[in-house]
Each structure stands twice: as structure tokens, then as C-alpha cells.
Amino acid sequence: MYKVFEIREKNIVRKNLLRADIKVAICYPSIYRVAVSSLGYQLIYFLLNSQEEIACERAVLSSQKGPEPPVKTLESGSPLKFFDIIIFSVHYELDYPNIARMLLASGINPLKHKRGLKDPIVVVGGPPITANPVPLESIADVLYIGEAEYSLLKLVYEIHALENRKDLYKISDIKGVYVPGSETRAQRAWVRDLDKAFHPSSQIIPLSDKSEFQPVFGRAAQLEVTRGCGRGCRFCLLGYSFRPYRERSFPVIESLLKKIIEKNGVLKIVLIGSSLSDYKYLQKLLETCIEENIQASLPALRTDAVEDEVLELIPRLGQRTLTFAPETSIRLRIKLNKPIENSEIIEKTENAVAKGVKNIKLYFLYGVPGESKQDLIEIVELVKRIKNKVKLSKENIRVSINPLIPKAHTPLQWTVIEEVSILRRKRRFLLEKLGSLARVEGYDPFEAQIQALLSLGGSQLGEIVAYVAEAGGGRQAWRKALRRFQINVQKYLEKTIAKEPWSVVDVGVSRDFLEKEYKKFHEGILTPPCSTFCSKCGVC
Ligand code: SF4
CATH class of the missing domain: 3.80.30.20 (tm_1862 like domain)
Known part of the structure; x- marks a missing residue:
């Protein structure tokens, strides 16, 4: 596990979490060196921290598979449970189980229907989510569709203004926001200029x-x-x-x-x-x-x-x-x-x-x-x-x-x-x-x-992703999961693509x-x- 403050970094932002109106953890579901190489991840960190009311800290995984120690933020060593909102920035489909591993290691149930009213709101975004958010529908409370600069700040403020997670459907009309279960087809958010x-x-x-x-x-x-x-x-x-x-x-x-x-x-x-x-x-x-x-x-x-x-x-x-x-x-x-x-x-x-x-x-x-x-x-x-x-x-x-x-x-x-x-x-x-x-x-x-x-894939995959995470992630865990859920990839895809589950999102094309x-x-x-x-x- 990375010891807090062991990684010396230039330009780290440290705010007093206790004084912040909104506490956001942004997680990269991979190891430190991959996370720090992502400009998209850095952009979200500095964008959120540019707001006085928001304190945003980062968290990463200590290893790609196996048991994960409790996840703590790099800035203050705070556990993920301490934050109001947890945002995952994911760039690679094979990192999906890592989202669930980070939640599990933080004492947060990866399946959202098992989470309590007081648990942080989990938002997931990134290029593969923009194309098809459905496989993570049962893990994320909210999926972000498109480019963060467009409406991520608005999303964070509006989540903060909600009474509790049961009201999330109220924010589904924000451009770039997909709240699973809502009737609205999510429109991709993108910046023109x-x-x-x-x-x-x-x-x-x-x-x-x-x-x-x-x-x-x-x-x-x-x-x-x-x-x-x-x-x-x-x-x-x-x-x-x-x-x-x-x-x-x-x-x-x-x-x-x-x-x-x-x-x-x-x-x-x-x-x-x-x-x-x-x-x-x-x-x-x-x-x-x-x-x-x-x-x-x-x-x-x-x-x-x-x-x-x-x-x-x-x-x-x-x-x-x-x-x-x-x-x-x-x-x-x-x-x-x-x-x-x-x-x-x-x-x-x-x-x-x-x-x-x-x-x-x-x-x-x-x-x-x-x-x-x-x-x-x-x-x-x-x-x-x-x-x-x-x-x-x-x-x-x-x-x-x-x-x-x-x-x-x-x-x-x-x-x-x-x-x-x-x-x-x-x-x-x-x-x-x-x-x-x-x-x-x-x-x-x-x-x-x-x-x-x-x-x-479709929404059934969320449960499988959570299972893979519980089994420690990696190839063996996937093999076990495919057996356990009786998934034959070819047959599953033939059936699923006919239904086009990703059409809950309108990317514009x-x-x-x-x-x-x-x-x-x-x-x-x-x-x-x-x-x-x-x-x-x-x-x-
Ligand atoms: S093909 Fe599509 S993306 Fe390209 S210029 Fe025309 S409308 Fe725009």
C-alpha cells in the first residue's frame, strides 16, 4: 500500500476537508503510475479544486489484483467513506472490476442497491462509459457521459443539493448525466470550443x-x-x-x-x-x-x-x-x-x-x-x-x-x-x-x-464485475465468474447486441x-x- 505522503509530488492541492462544503474523492481504478499519466484524471482534480466550496482528493489502487488494503486518499490519508461523492475516472474496460475492488476495500458495497443512504454517491465516467455505461448500471449511482469540463461541476453541486440518494433521478436532465433507471436518454456532453x-x-x-x-x-x-x-x-x-x-x-x-x-x-x-x-x-x-x-x-x-x-x-x-x-x-x-x-x-x-x-x-x-x-x-x-x-x-x-x-x-x-x-x-x-x-x-x-x-454488454454485467472484484480481479477471477454465471461470451454478445443496450446514451452520431x-x-x-x-x- 502507498503510505500517505510517501509519494512526494509537485502541485499537490491540500485543502482542509473539515471546512469544505463538498468533499470529493476522485479515484483512478489502477495503480499510481497509470493514474498520474492520465491528463483526464488530472483535469478533473484541478477543475474541482478550482472551486472554493469543493475539496477534492485522489485515490488509487496499490495493486492490479489480489486483496486490497483500505483505500485512503493521497492528500490526507482519508478513507473513501469520509467523502460525499466518489468519482471514478475509467479509461479501460478491464479496469471495471478495480472500481468494485476500491469500493470493497473501503467498506462500501459495490452493488448500489446494497448501499446505505449515508454512503457516498458513486459517479463513474470516462471514454468507455460514454460509449456504453450499462455494464456498470448496478455499481454506479450516476454515470457521466462525455467531457468533464461541460457539466461535471454542475453535477457535483446538484448532487450536493439533493436530500439523499433516492432523489438522484432529479438530476437526470443535466446534459452528460445518466442516472440508471431514469426515463431520459442521456445526451453526451462535449465542448465546442x-x-x-x-x-x-x-x-x-x-x-x-x-x-x-x-x-x-x-x-x-x-x-x-x-x-x-x-x-x-x-x-x-x-x-x-x-x-x-x-x-x-x-x-x-x-x-x-x-x-x-x-x-x-x-x-x-x-x-x-x-x-x-x-x-x-x-x-x-x-x-x-x-x-x-x-x-x-x-x-x-x-x-x-x-x-x-x-x-x-x-x-x-x-x-x-x-x-x-x-x-x-x-x-x-x-x-x-x-x-x-x-x-x-x-x-x-x-x-x-x-x-x-x-x-x-x-x-x-x-x-x-x-x-x-x-x-x-x-x-x-x-x-x-x-x-x-x-x-x-x-x-x-x-x-x-x-x-x-x-x-x-x-x-x-x-x-x-x-x-x-x-x-x-x-x-x-x-x-x-x-x-x-x-x-x-x-x-x-x-x-x-x-x-x-x-x-x-448489458446491465447483468455489474453483478459479474462485483463478483470478479470479490474474487480478487485478474484472469482467474474472470474465468471463475464466467463459469459461475454461465456466460459464453459469443452467445451472450450475439443476444445482447441485438438489443443495443448502449442506446440509453445519445453520443450524437x-x-x-x-x-x-x-x-x-x-x-x-x-x-x-x-x-x-x-x-x-x-x-x-
Ligand atoms: S460528419 Fe459528423 S462530425 Fe463530421 S463534420 Fe459532419 S456532422 Fe460533424
Whole structure:
């Protein structure tokens, strides 16, 4: 367990809890170093603490599975039960049992119908919840749908004003709020103008040198440059549930960059944006970082959007690794609406290495509906061709292979993940063929099945998630739970997706649009990106 105050941090906010009108604990259902690496989590912390009436403290898990000691906040060591509201920020479906583990370890029943009137109100939000909150309906009192800046403060104030938890239905008309059992279909909350949205310039920076307390990207602060994506890759949750593409203007980014560097005492900035290569001022931003001697780290870039001038700057920013996501064969890439030519991927990778990039990382999917052995062979061929061109050793090429997990509110929401045995066979094939070319990594197919279950599943899953938590979490607990509740993932999903449980949420993209996109997926017809043509998906 983390001892309170053992983790020295810059910019920690300490308020007197006894004097605060509203006490909020924000929990990240994972370990410290994952939590501190999440800009979304930090944003909520500083947003809530920007209010005089609210005192907000953080809590994390001490381990990913097994018995968990009583959860205490990092700021004051207070137990979760002491707070009025507990907010979970979750970014990954496999962390759902960790929510229940944190509650259990705090003496709070994970199933809400077993909680008392005096127990804190449990709010859960994050990208997977925005797409489908239903699996956690029996755990969360309230689910937050969309972007925190829009109405999270309003939600906190309105919860505080309620007499007790029985009145929660009264707040179900707040945009972005889903109260299970209410008649209202929750509307996703999203900010139109990123320039006006709150961005934490002071951020939590761990001062400890211990690796368990270091963010996954090292000692750095984060800057969100763009949000959402208008490219419409048909498998991507962020491409639909976080539409449209938005960006911060250059003057705002420049001023944020300056403040972030000053207030956090770091020399490295992690640039955030699911579609960062589409940022109009990317080159200018990177040049500014170089002029100011700031190291920068960039997420995966699109080979069809990133200019050679940008590639040239990357090694000068201290970034040694460049990440691209070719996903699959060109045939399936077109079906997935990501029409990038192999030649373009090879050329961009070659250019990047020629300019000084030392390592490359490539993301691939397998288990795409309609996939044949030839598609897998083409993945291997592409990696071979890249390796031959860039002349990097196996150690400098990382390939991540993961099963495609269909997500709610995407055109692939009507498809079921492939069976474990089929995925295992495909994985073995890829591992065998790619093993001599690159370092290969990726999810285990069983974990992918569980993720698929939680992505498209219904309300029955809450009880199962609580059971998994009681069994300590992890793979063995899931196996036990599937046996105990007699769940066959494929059969369960076939039945459940026909009912579309996630339709309790309106993310803005119309069902009609998704149906057309699903048809176009099967026919291999492309839809242009929002930047060139508006396909009237319903969001803007
Ligand atoms: S309404 Fe048009 S521009 Fe807006 S997200 Fe949908 S397709 Fe893109």
C-alpha cells in the first residue's frame, strides 16, 4: 500500500476537508503510475479544486489484483467513506472490476442497491462509459457521459443539493448525466470550443525517483492540443463517441505551453490528441518546442497526414520512437475506412528513420470481420518490407498485435469478437512469422474477449464485475465468474447486441449513419473525413 505522503509530488492541492462544503474523492481504478499519466484524471482534480466550496482528493489502487488494503486518499490519508461523492475516472474496460475492488476495500458495497443512504454517491465516467455505461448500471449511482469540463461541476453541486440518494433521478436532465433507471436518454456532453475549455496548467508531477511513481512517459507535463477525430475509422471508439475533431488555436497552445513549463518545472511535454497529425499548426508547435529547448513526445501519427517536415523535427525533440498504426492489410484498411497505402507507410517510416528516429512501433489488428489468412500474411509482408527499407535491428522495431474489439456507437457495434480459439490461432501465426523481424507484444485473446463483453454488454454485467472484484480481479477471477454465471461470451454478445443496450446514451452520431457505415464496411466503400466533406453523422 502507498503510505500517505510517501509519494512526494509537485502541485499537490491540500485543502482542509473539515471546512469544505463538498468533499470529493476522485479515484483512478489502477495503480499510481497509470493514474498520474492520465491528463483526464488530472483535469478533473484541478477543475474541482478550482472551486472554493469543493475539496477534492485522489485515490488509487496499490495493486492490479489480489486483496486490497483500505483505500485512503493521497492528500490526507482519508478513507473513501469520509467523502460525499466518489468519482471514478475509467479509461479501460478491464479496469471495471478495480472500481468494485476500491469500493470493497473501503467498506462500501459495490452493488448500489446494497448501499446505505449515508454512503457516498458513486459517479463513474470516462471514454468507455460514454460509449456504453450499462455494464456498470448496478455499481454506479450516476454515470457521466462525455467531457468533464461541460457539466461535471454542475453535477457535483446538484448532487450536493439533493436530500439523499433516492432523489438522484432529479438530476437526470443535466446534459452528460445518466442516472440508471431514469426515463431520459442521456445526451453526451462535449465542448465546442477547446480554446475556452479548462486545461490544467499546474499538474501533478511526482518527485520520487522510484519507477513505480513515475508516469509511463517519464518526468513530463501534458498538453492537450486536439480532441476527437473526423477521420471515421470504423472500429475506433474515439472516432465516433468524441466527434467532432476540435483543436486549440496556436496562441492558446503557445500560452499554455509556456505556463505548463513554468508551473511544473519540467523540460518535457507530452502532446495529447487522438488526431494530432491533423493539427494545422503541428509544425509550428514542434518548432516552438525546439526553440525553447523543450523535449516533446507525440502519440501515434497518421502516415497520410504527417508531413515530412514534421518527421524531420521529431528526433530533434528528443523523441526516439515513432509510432504508426497500419492496422491490417490494405483490403481491410479500406473496409475500416483507413485507406492508407502500404507504399506511403513504408516511405514515411523510411524518411523518419533517415531523419534520425531510432525506433519504430507499429500497431496491427487481427480478428477484423471478414479477415482471411491472406490479410495476416500481408501484415507480415508489410513488416518485412519496412524492416528491409529502414535497416533497423529487431530490437528497434516493436510490433503490437491486438484483436479487434467492437465498440458501442461505432459501425462495428453489430459484430461479435471472434472466438478465443480462432484469435489464438491467428496470434500464434503472427507471433511465429513476426518474431524474427521485431519485438512483438499485444493483448491476450482471453482479455480481449472480456473487454469485448464489457464494451457491448448489458446491465447483468455489474453483478459479474462485483463478483470478479470479490474474487480478487485478474484472469482467474474472470474465468471463475464466467463459469459461475454461465456466460459464453459469443452467445451472450450475439443476444445482447441485438438489443443495443448502449442506446440509453445519445453520443450524437445517428443510428441511421452508423447503419450506412456498417453497410459500407461490408461493401468496402469509403466515407471521406469531416475536413473534406460532412457526411451528416448528426453530431455538429
Ligand atoms: S456532422 Fe459532419 S463534420 Fe460533424 S462530425 Fe459528423 S460528419 Fe463530421
